[in-house]
Each structure stands twice: as structure tokens, then as C-alpha cells.
Amino acid sequence: MRITVSGKQLDLSDALRTRVEHGLDTITGKYFDHALEAHVTFSRARSFFTCDINVHAGPGLMLRGEGEAADANAAFDDAAEHIAKRLRRYRRRVNDHARDLAHRERPQAARQYVLRQEEDTPATGDVKAATYATVIAETPTEIAVLTVSDAVMRMDLADQQVMMFRNSATGVLNVVYRRSDGHIGWIDPNGAS
Numbered sequence: 659m660r661i662t663v664s665g666k667q668l669d670l671s672d673a674l675r676t677r678v679e680h681g682l683d684t685i686t687g688k689y690f691d692h693a694l695e696a697h698v699t700f701s702r703a704r705s706f707f708t709c710d711i712n713v714h715a716g717p718g719l720m721l722r723g724e725g726e727a728a729d730a731n732a733a734f735d736d737a738a739e740h741i742a743k744r745l746r747r748y749r750r751r752v753n754d755h756a757r758d759l760a761h762r763e764r765p766q767a768a769r770q771y772v773l774r775q776e777e778d779t780p781a782t783g784d785v786k787a788a789t790y791a792t793v794i795a796e797t798p799t800e801i802a803v804l805t806v807s808d809a810v811m812r813m814d815l816a817d818q819q820v821m822m823f824r825n826s827a828t829g830v831l832n833v834v835y836r837r838s839d840g841h842i843g844w845i846d847p848n849g850a851s
Contacts, residue, residue: 659686659693666701674700674730681738686713689745698737700730709733711741718802721745722817744815751811766801766824801831809834810842 661682663675678698686693694714701708707730713721721744725736772795804812804823813821813834820835825846833845 659683660695661698662696663698664700666699668700668702668730670700670730674734677731678734681734682711682713685738685742685745686715689715689749698734700733707733709737711737713741718800719812720816722815751808766803768799768801768822769796771796806832806834806844813842 659682661679663670663678682696682698686696694716696711696713698712699710701710703726706726706728709725709730711721711723711725711734713723715721721741723737723740723744725733725738725740727733727736771793773791774794775791802809802812802823803826805826809821809823809832813819813836818836820833822831822833824830825832825848828846828848830846830848832847835843835845837843
């Protein structure tokens with residue numbers, strides 16, 4: 659597994675880098691045979707350290723963990739435990755999903771865009787200038803064929819707010835999202851009569 663350890667305005671020691679690499683190898687090796695890559699970022703916020711871990715565990719499977727503590731080692735431990743807890747919770751379902759992946763059809767290719775939030779309408783009253791958003795990021799993504807429960811699991815594992823997928827039961831594009839009250843919402847256009 660390729661592990662990238664970086665610090666935002668911090669100098670990281672070789673001992674910390676070695677500890678992070680060994681710790682992530684142990685965690686991912688316990689649950690996955692071939693995790694692809696991990697990005698670990700340390701930063702300092704006021705009087706504590708933060709650690710953000712993003713693990714690309716398999717095709718279409720991203721995990722995210724965050725930790726905060728008084729020192730960088732404890733922040734890593736907190737974030738790594740977050741990742742390990744998610745892996746323990748979803749281990750059976752993730753393994754079942756990986757086995758089923760070979761029998762499923764290939765995911766549909768798509769592009770994901772990040773748009774800049776527009777400020778107030780220009781004072782000139784030019785409506786045309788106010789109706790177009792600016793694209794600030796564009797990444798390739800996949801629209802996987804999943805069950806609703808698998809989509810919710812992937813959304814939780816990646817710590818995302820929204821996930822679009824093709825429903826394996828109906829073949830129609832669906833969306834699951836995390837509501838502001840903490841519950842999960844599901845948009846199924848096939849359900850409208």
C-alpha cells in the first residue's frame with residue numbers, strides 16, 4: 659500500500675512517519691488483502707493537533723477518519739481507531755460486496771464537479787452574469803450499481819453527505835443523502851407514480 663504522510667505547516671519526524679506507516683499497514687492488512695493507498699495529513703489548530711486519514715481500500719471504496727489530540731501521535735491514534743472501528747463494523751458487508759463485484763456489471767463513468775458559491779447578484783442587474791456558477795474542481799467518478807443498503811454503507815465509510823448510484827433492483831439512478839437531523843434520505847424516481 660502506498661502511504662503519503664504530510665503536514666500542513668508542520669515538520670514531521672521520521673519516527674512519526676514510520677509509526678503511521680506501520681499502524682496503517684497493520685489496520686488495513688487485518689481487514690483487506692490489498693488496500694491501494696492512504697493519505698495522512700497532520701495539522702495544528704490552536705492548542706491541539708488534528709490528523710485526517712483517507713484510505714482508498716479498494717475499487718470504489720474510500721474510508722475517512724479524523725482525530726484530535728494534544729500531540730500528533732495521539733491524534734493519529736484517534737483517527738486510526740476511527741478507521742478501524744468503521745472497518746470492524748462493516749467488515750462482513752464490505753467483503754461480501756468485494757466478492758460480488760466480480761459478478762456485477764461495470765460502474766458507469768461520470769464526472770463530479772465542485773461549483774463556487776455565488777455571491778449576491780451584481781448591482782448592475784445583469785441577470786445573465788448571476789445565473790452561471792464557476793466550476794472550481796472536476797474529477798472523474800463512477801456511478802456504481804448497488805443496493806440501497808450498500809449505497810448507505812459506502813456513503814458512511816467515505817464520510818460523504820450525498821451519494822448517487824444505480825439501484826440494482828430497478829436499474830434507475832437513485833440518491834442517498836444525510837439529512838440535517840442525522841437520518842438518511844433516499845431519492846428514488848421510480849417510486850413516483
